[in-house]
Amino acid sequence: MNHEEIESKWQQEWSEASVFDADPDQRQSYMVTAAFPYVNGPPHMGHVRTYGTADVLARYKRMRGFNVLFPIGYHVTGTPIIAQCKRIKSKDPILIKDLKKFGISDEDIEKMEDPMYLASYFINEFRDAFHALGFSMDWRRQLISIDPKFSKFVEWQFSILNENGLLTKGKHPVGWCPNENNAVGMHDTKSDTEPEIEEMLGIKFQVENEDYKIACATYRPETLYGVTNIFIKDGVRYAICEVNGEKLCLSSTAAESMAYQANVKVISEITAADLFDKKYINPINGNAVPALPGFFVDEKFGTGIVMSVPAHAPFDYAALLDLKKKGSETAAAILPIKVIELDGPAKGQEIPSVAYIDVESQEGDPDSGAIEAATKNQYKEELRSGVMIMGDYKGQKVKIARDSMWKDLIASNDAFVVRVIANGAVCRCGFSVVVKIVDDQWFLNYGDEGWKVKAREALKNTKILPEKLRPTFEGALEWINLRAVARAQGLGTKFPLDNTKIIESLSDSTIYMSLYTIWNIIEKVESEKLTKEFFDYVFLGKGSAEAISKTTGISYEIIKRSKESFDYWYTFTSRHSGVDLIFNHLTMYLFNHSIIFNSKHWPKQIAINGTVLCEGEKMSKSLGNTVDVKEALGKHGADVTRFVIICSADLFGDSEYSNDAARGIKERIEYIDSIAGNLSLYSPSELRHIDYWMYSRLNRKIITVTEAIDKLELRTASTAALYEAVIDLKRYFLRGGNNQIVITEYLSNIALMLGPLTPHFSEELWHKIGNDTLVAKEKWPTANESMLNSKMEMEEELMDKMIEDSKHVLDLVKRKGQEPKEIKYIVASEYKYILNNELAKDKNVKRVMEMIKSGELENSYQIKFDLQKCMDFVSSMAKHINTVNTVETNPADQYDIINDAKEYIGNGTGCRITVEKEEESKSSKAAASTPMKPGIEIL
């Protein structure tokens, strides 16, 4: 049977037995949810990782006796789907090509101009993929974030937030397209660049003999003391404007974009040339400086005017040099003013920027790339080590001086904040994105101290997997402040306080997991009936079912059941997602739960999984190395795909999708399968040494795997359950193991432990060895600790080391031209074991020596010791005292073990094997024997 047949067979069995349809019963509940996928495209490997990890936990907890609910929903609200439709409408060739690659027909692509069609198309893709992967979801509870009932729930949520005074209105800077007149997010820009908003300072210089000032945009107000001139872009139009009641001059284009941030009214336009013959007064020291044309000035950036600090800005220095070469007397007369002393190449230099330009460009004729690099280096170095050497801030570190000057200049009205798009993001329509201050923006106030207290409390009581991410959560929790909560466009629920706006799509999905608990119950209820009273009762226990039934018209039964279902399910929950959601969704998840629900319904566990790499590289469309889920399933099947993606790394590590890894897993699965198929070759018999060893390994494995899955360390778990199981089995057979009972028991436990990891194969194996129940409903194995035998496992290890050493020696002998026929092992005398273990206790050579001399050892062990031999042995051990360990076996055991394993060792070395005891041996190698390593003599 191929993997597809096997998989669909068991998927059908599970479905027929309704194994995953979960309803309240007497068992302890456990609810696993993963952040629902945003369905503007087909599922990818990252989804497999997140939902797969959740599925492993769900299946595991089910086997541990919990009643597990694992629901799923789909995220449709917000702008990406709309953006996608727009791109399709405009026949975006790249997108169309991608869609076709996924096997979507032209006809379907055309229909995808409709957002709902697009969403439902991909929802089907997701559903099919989840089915095919064997995820143990309760399919009766699928919800969609645009369902009217979902909206009613979101409205209820916002009514509570509003009651708590957490919705506030204010100003907010956003990326904005001046052409389309709307906010611009990542998926609205060319090549999906998030518009990056940065703050600069616009410093005002009074123009001599005029009634206006010019505004110079800078990141570095602390260099104001070093200003020697002003740079203007030649040939460009400048505008004198009224900005918040003050006359300011900036470039005309800058004036246009500034209008989105402040009240800007253009009074008159002038040319750059008009500005060159004037002087400008530096507000910090009253110096009058000239204006010069600067080749690097960008009239679109900032204010279109730059203050020149040649000592600390390579661009400024280069521009002056350029002008000087061209014969500018003004430029020639300018002397750079050093205001900062610093470490690095410029230490002690009169003009620090020169040092950096030289470092970047030995030629002396720097191109702008070199200047760019020089600028970066100098800024960095000055921030790190720079100290002000003049002005009111003399002696302060640059870092401190910059912050104070920033504040002081604003306070004295000599400067104002200018916001810029630092990365030059461009809207898909072709216009450059500008910064707009939206002044009627609604916010959710995550900065509210009372709310933060609750959120901290919620986090404290939530288990974070992996625990090392807790500091990140703590940071996120403190950092989150005002969050814009309403948008002008996109799919979603209307914002209750302003019906022209839509609730932002991450804000509508912070507590929706609770809705799964009643989704199947309210399936037939009309959305209008889902009033605030209904949700208040179900989720918060306010009011009575009878009364609410009367006011809403919902049947008493449904109301009652809903509340019971919620109370039952929403107690032990585990939330799953990738790292990218920590700073938004998961933080909001904690906040919103803490303010809305009673504390017993707060989050209990959050698990964060790493990303998926493809053949060593991050998967991305531009690299063309994305792997389609469908393709992977067809190639390797569900179990192998799951295993590769979910188990090849521990929870937070990057997992790697590679064909090599898939092949390795497939082979191991096949190996175990073949053993199961050949069970009849073995028969039950009495337990021997190697059988006990096998039981010990098995029970230790159960402990390892159980502990690992509890922490979702799936790499550890899967290595033990599959990889090491194969190694154990191979060794068992190699050592002559052939007990059918042992093999069967081993395999059945492996089948159970593989249940969460490779569910289909696990069922197959389970049935092959004679069971007729479903692993999915079976009990997770528990370890029988009395079967653990570390001594025996150690002995096996010792034996391998012994064989290894023997081979080493054999090689040497062979090299000398001898023909080895026999290996004689000499087991060390008991006194060596005793001394070894004494040394292992505290690694104290002196103490053991004393014990020997004083006779203390002879007394406590009641044996006679040869003083000299003991001292020799201890001193030889002392050389590598750090590697001395307690040995649990004794000489007699050792002797028997080697004797028993003659055949095994013989096979490994190709020699006849004999054993003798040190005290009976005449071999020259006898004295060299130690407890860890018997003496070896080649004959």
Next chain:
RNA sequence: GCAGGGGUGGCAGAGUUUGGCCAAAUGCGACGGGCUUAGGACCCGUUUCCUUUGUGGAUGCGAGAGUUCAAAUCUCUCCCCCUGCACCA
């Protein structure tokens, strides 16, 4: 810049909390050998250097310094990398 996480052998990645069983698990790759018509399958060996009738030594876990009988592990300084910085799912 701020915050968080990191830097280990050809690569990936354990080990760091609780210093010594750590020349460092495991997987992959490479090389050599065996098996074979063949092998991308399987088995054995090698994969820092030196040494060798053996189980030994040197160097070594970003750089440097320190604590200690003993450091990948503890302390300090520095360098470098990754992620996030918001209205966007």
